[in-house]
Amino acid sequence: MEKLIIQGGQRLVGEVQIEGAKNAVLPIMAAALLATDGPVQLTNVPILSDVFMMQDVLKSLDAKVEFDEQRNQLTIDASGDLNFEAAFEYVSKMRASIVVMGPLLARLGHARVAMPGGCAIGSRPVDLHLKGFEALGATIHQNHGYIEAKAERLVGTNIYLDFPSVGATQNIMMAATMAEGTTVIENVAREPEIVDLANVLNKMGANVFGAGTETIRVEGVTALHGTDHSIVQDRIEAGTFMVAAAATQGNVLIKEAIAEHNKPLLSKLVEMGAEVIDEEAGVRIIGPAELKACNIKTLPYPGFPTDMQAQMTILQLLAKKTSVMTETVFENRFMHLEELRRMNADYQIEGQSVVLYGDTHFNGAEVAATDLRAAAALVIAGLVANGETLVTNLQYMDRGYYHFHQKLRALGAHISRADFDAAGHRIKQAKRA
Numbered sequence: 100m101e102k103l104i105i106q107g108g109q110r111l112v113g114e115v116q117i118e119g120a121k122n123a124v125l126p127i128m129a130a131a132l133l134a135t136d137g138p139v140q141l142t143n144v145p146i147l148s149d150v151f152m153m154q155d156v157l158k159s160l161d162a163k164v165e166f167d168e169q170r171n172q173l174t175i176d177a178s179g180d181l182n183f184e185a186a187f188e189y190v191s192k193m194r195a196s197i198v199v200m201g202p203l204l205a206r207l208g209h210a211r212v213a214m215p216g217g218c219a220i221g222s223r224p225v226d227l228h229l230k231g232f233e234a235l236g237a238t239i240h241q242n243h244g245y246i247e248a249k250a251e252r253l254v255g256t257n258i259y260l261d262f263p264s265v266g267a268t269q270n271i272m273m274a275a276t277m278a279e280g281t282t283v284i285e286n287v288a289r290e291p292e293i294v295d296l297a298n299v300l301n302k303m304g305a306n307v308f309g310a311g312t313e314t315i316r317v318e319g320v321t322a323l324h325g326t327d328h329s330i331v332q333d334r335i336e337a338g339t340f341m342v343a344a345a346a347t348q349g350n351v352l353i354k355e356a357i358a359e360h361n362k363p364l365l366s367k368l369v370e371m372g373a374e375v376i377d378e379e380a381g382v383r384i385i386g387p388a389e390l391k392a393c394n395i396k397t398l399p400y401p402g403f404p405t406d407m408q409a410q411m412t413i414l415q416l417l418a419k420k421t422s423v424m425t426e427t428v429f430e431n432r433f434m435h436l437e438e439l440r441r442m443n444a445d446y447q448i449e450g451q452s453v454v455l456y457g458d459t460h461f462n463g464a465e466v467a468a469t470d471l472r473a474a475a476a477l478v479i480a481g482l483v484a485n486g487e488t489l490v491t492n493l494q495y496m497d498r499g500y501y502h503f504h505q506k507l508r509a510l511g512a513h514i515s516r517a518d519f520d521a522a523g524h525r526i527k528q529a530k531r532a
């Protein structure tokens with residue numbers, strides 16, 4: 100079993116390069132299924148296990164996919180005949196594969212996708228996705244663990260989302276690109292990754308208007324074609340390094356981070372006493388000698404991102420006084436705190452909120468990641484802890500962070516990755532040591 104080994108106590112200093120966004124590339128890879136004329140060529144593609152998983156999903160649908168990892172370039176050719184079924188073995192490993200449903204329905208009038216389960220952060224239903232497909236004229240059947248959607252021809256309509264779901268917005272937007280007439284989707288998600296997807300769809304010949312606002316209008320077209328696109332930078336990876344810099348009293352330039360995409364995080368970092376400098380090359384964070392307590396509530400964009408919640412609780416625990424974190428997007432996203440208790444964290448969960456008693460002196464311990472951002476939070480806690488921290492369950496971290504510990508090491512962290520046997524003895528340096 101691989102573990103990260105961290106000796107805490109080093110300030111992070113230097114520059115770090117950010118990758119393309121996981122949450123942008125996954126739906127954009129699915130969008131490539133819509134192109135019947137020529138390939139979609141993506142650049143700035145992050146090398147992540149989720150991207151390999153989506154590559155497998157697309158191949159299982161009979162698209163041709165080539166990933167040039169040296170150049171971070173992915174070529175997807177879906178111009179041939181496609182299969183309409185995304186099997187359980189893929190969807191169970193990566194929930195985000197549900198976003199192939201909209202493109203398949205638009206292109207083939209038929210999609211059969213394994214029902215995604217919940218995960219450590221919540222139950223994560225897909226009712227809003229299905230409500231949108233039905234409104235566009237699809238009939239939906241759910242049986243034997245699969246969701247099947249069929250439509251002779253999708254027809255544009257007005258759709259109101261009860262909640263601005265990221266995945267539902269993407270799925271419905273993609274389905275609507277080839278519907279007959281106009282689709283208006285209200286109360287949509289406004290994340291930068293939605294805008295990136297809309298930009299690609301428009302380059303492919305779609306007519307999507309209003310991405311980034313509360314209402315998206317899609318004028319249907321009869322066919323889409325291939326295009327080139329560079330994936331937007333990952334605001335959550337950038338934010339994770341920002342928090343790590345602030346936690347370690349560091350001074351780090353996060354290269355190519357887009358301040359505009361991280362406004363709620365940056366405003367909280369300033370409130371806690373960090374210095375934020377928006378430079379030409381990226382965003383520089385200088386951590387304060389002492390962090391101030393502050394209360395935070397996660398919300399859909401442009402609110403504070405739930406994907407930064409776990410990392411941010413480390414800063415709140417380090418602050419001198421008590422802070423409150425309120426999680427409104429997912430119902431069960433405080434799992435990392437149970438692990439942090441082993442490292443000396445003290446807190447009280449009250450419904451959607453957690454009261455974090457500050458002035459924590461983190462002690463190194465062995466801790467297990469429960470999801471991707473929990474992994475990042477535990478690593479940051481390890482960076483400021485006394486002594487040695489071991490972080491396990493690294494498969495979660497690999498879903499969304501490329502070379503995470505190597506990047507931290509280049510900033511001065513004492514961190515490595517090694518393989519251990521069942522008895523806990525170190526066997527060898529991990530491949531990605």
Ligand SMILES: CC(=O)N[C@H]1[C@@H](OP(=O)(O)OP(=O)(O)OC[C@H]2O[C@@H](n3ccc(=O)[nH]c3=O)[C@H](O)[C@@H]2O)O[C@H](CO)[C@@H](O)[C@@H]1O
Nearest residue numbers: 122195223224225226227228264265266267405406428429
């Ligand atoms: C691959 C990707 O881009 N993942 C992101 C995406 O996930 P994802 O697209 O799954 O997140 P959603 O915005 O859809 O989910 C937000 C909330 O809405 C609920 N919901 C969603 C759909 C639905 O049909 N019914 C329903 O009740 C979910 O259970 C959750 O409580 O947005 C989340 C919220 O910013 C992020 O944390 C994830 O990193």
Ligand SMILES: C=C(OP(=O)(O)O)C(=O)O
Nearest residue numbers: 122194195406471472499
């Ligand atoms: C929750 C996340 O991703 P996913 O929706 O792919 O599980 C995340 O990126 O933090």
